[in-house]
Amino acid sequence: MTPVPARWNPARQVVAVAAVLLVVGGLAGCAGEPAPARTAEPTAEATAEPIFASDEEALAAAVEAYEAYNAEAARISTNPAVEPSSIANFVSEGFVAQSVQEFELLRQEGVTLVGEMKLLDPELVMWSTTNGAAHATIYVCLDVSGVRVVNSSGADVTAADRQEVVPQQAEFISSSSAPSVLLVDRIDQWSGADFCSR
Template identity: 40%
Template sequence: MLLIVATLSGCSANPTPSDTASPIADATAAPTETAPVFSSNEEALAAAKAAYANYAALSDDVMRSAPAPKDFTKVSASVSEAYLPQVVQALDSFSTAGHIGKGASSFDSIALIRYSDSPYGLAEVEVYMCSDVSGLRLLDASGADVTPAQRIDRVPLQVRFVSSVGSPSTLLVDKEDVWSGRDFC
């Protein structure tokens, strides 16, 4: 507005010469490389093993509860936000059927498929493992064993883990698939 008023009145300051110097680039920090979440594949595998042990124990606790809980907060701390709805649905289905678990599941033969870090400082780990439910019996409300006779007790799995956003070295179960290849269990 001031420029328009000055032009209309015929009064204006002498134009200042334009700056002909070449622009100087602002200094920017060089990109830094994010340190890996785990120092080795062995450390990533150990974290995956610990994460799955925690997840299995929490899931077993829910299955042993009578009456079954409707709040799966404890289990939710061991799985990713993306995988949580599937886990809740499976546990809720188990409890709705009136089943109670007795004993515990286990796993073994865990082997690393891959470990990678994202540019955001988070890790993703995939493993093969054998899930073993031979130590877990299914009981009905009266306490009778209703474990299916033809149940497959050892199942080969491919499991993916992702970092917890708040603590990248804490892994969360993100996906469990039955391995469709040769049974290694």
């Protein structure tokens, strides 16, 4: 797998819960590296048959996976009847346990979301083929401005000073049995200069 550029050093956060905490006001900013270099060339493994025909196709597959994940995360965050374990259909095997734990923590806080998160300006960092499976990394801005946080009493507890557009980096992988179907493998909140505030 082609390495991500050296400046890629974000503070690890699960996107669904991180976004909620940002809306609530419970996530403090962290110091980090300068804004990521946005000129990395996506590449495919030269010795393997490319899974995607182009960079555009790889980006489209990653965005589709992210949006599917985000939709299911929203279902879990807004509907107490939806089990957190349902996120397993949209993430890699290694990301399931942490994702479920984070959603359960959200439930313990007694808050639900009203509204919709949006993905803005997705940009492909790289993609590759390894052992018959695809790997991809993208930059994306997560817009939470349309989301309100409501507590168990029905009161709006959305923080007035929240960060409404959050810079993120997301990694995806596929299985060799379904190589063109990407799953979310990790999502990180960028801790350096905000590339979404251009």
